[in-house]
Amino acid sequence: MEVTKLEHACQVVTLGGARLVIDPGGFTRPVEATGVVAVVVTHEHPDHVTPEQVAGILARNPGAVVLGPAGVARVLPDVDVEVVTGGDHRSVGPFELTFHGTRHNVIHRSVPVVDNTGVLVNGRLFHPGDAYTVPDVPVEVLAAPVGAPWLKVAEMMDFVAAVAPRRAYPVHEATLSDIGLDMHVGRLREAVAPTGSVVVLAPGESLTI
Template identity: 35%
Template sequence: MKLTKFTHACVRVEKDGKVLLIDPGSFSEDAAFERADAILVTHEHQDHIDIDRVKALDAPVYTNSGVAEQLSDLGDRVNVVAGGQSFEAAGFRVSAYGKDHAVILPELGVPCENIGFLIEDAVYHPGDSFTQPDRAVHTNLVPISGPWFALPPAVGYAREIKSQQLVGIHDALLSQLGLGMMGRFLNSDERPYHGLAPGDTLDIG
């Protein structure tokens, strides 16, 4: 498989000629939307789903009930999934984890639903949460900024999940200094950290 990073939280996974697009939000480059055989959306915030551009794609969408309501005019192209479920999307095996978006401020509570996606038991995308999968993964995608972000739980999340490598996501708010700083906190001999720029790719073993 091959993973391509786009701006912020959007990634594309390719296998056997099929393309799985994850969290194509408003910051995502047009190139991310050039082709998708299926789309996964972790939650409803605009930095994770660009409603108009997703609707323009002729591809099934797998997401939670909150996002599905916003895409109701797509009919049976939208598939509602929840944490604990497994399914197939364009030939990819996917498992869903969790339910809640991370809390931004205590007085606001949980802002919306959020589910993480594990693709082919290899690539894990948590959305806006530090929900952990129940198994080891090859490539763990680590959120590294955002209004809900805090460094200690991010580092704990990266350390607790057994993985071969880490890739930073949810990073559009960081300067080059901030990106470099997060790489130094997360990189280790045990789990090398990749701070990919938009358009960069990695092979997933």
Template identity: 35%
Template sequence: MKITQLGHSALLVETSEQRVLIDPGAFSDAWHGLTDLDAILVTHQHPDHADPENLPALVKANPAAKVLVEPGVIEAVDLAGRGEGLSADSSVSLGGLKVSAVGGRHAVIHRDIPMIGNVGLVLEAEGEPTLFHPGDSLEVAPAGIDLLAIPAFGPWAAMKETVDFVRDVDAPQGFLIHDGLLNERGWKLLHTQVGNLGPTEIADHRDQQPFQA
């Protein structure tokens, strides 16, 4: 499995058979212009995960790609009629790649802000490490995760919750995502503290170069 971090929560995941983009949001533009995608996956409807301005062009540029999204995204973003709802506790096979949706609820931002849906995504293929991208929720800790995408910071998160989430998942390897609101000092603090307090070895892949998982 080859992975490229494309800023904030956007990940390009490439297996021997599939080329999949997760969460093409408005806090990053490194995914603009990608082609030859087999699937576009979106965890929830917030613009930093589903860019309403540029996601439609991505869908158009990848006419053969499956567009699998948390159901609320279909109403929030123009997907040219191609969006398919991916509900919690469901799964889909993309060739030899299995994508399972877990969770179902976005983390609480404030009690006065209406709740929306969120699906964490577990990607697994034979002979490949299992990747978990949780979107904006630390509620579910699937078993058997080899590589964890760890939300670093958001208005819905605190470091103590992030550390407990990392401990619960107990993946051997991980890297920080959801860092678009952090400056360098803040990123280094979270990287160090979450790494020191959890069982997961956390790498830095912010150079937008593919790495082998």
């Protein structure tokens, strides 16, 4: 299994010629992948999903299914979204997907808290979306958010330490400058060090899992 990181929160997971797209949002280049069997959206915010991105993916991959929490269905009214939430399980092509968590982290008391459900792919790769949900199963590889309006570095480090992955790579970095990203990645390395290591992927680079 191979995961390719695109800009910000978007990832493309490839296994045996089939692809899974996670969180194709507006901070990401148009996703032009073929062989896509499913699109998983963790929540409705536009940096994680836009109708244009999903429409483009489905135009190239008309058989692909779209999965996400109820809020995603509301922002994609022209798409048949299969609603999932924490505790659900789905099999799509070669991908076994389990879903964890129900709510987005708090941004501010004035900002509504939306649905957010992270996805564990084939029991190995966990993408939490915008939440500090810790799965109740071991995580081999963690896509670790490192920059966001809702994110405090100390809390990020506690989350990563609780997940205790063997490997992690930073995501959700578009809000950071290069200097800020380097600083946050340094803290991520400290949090992962007791159990594993950090790999920094530039957009378009891949990691074999």
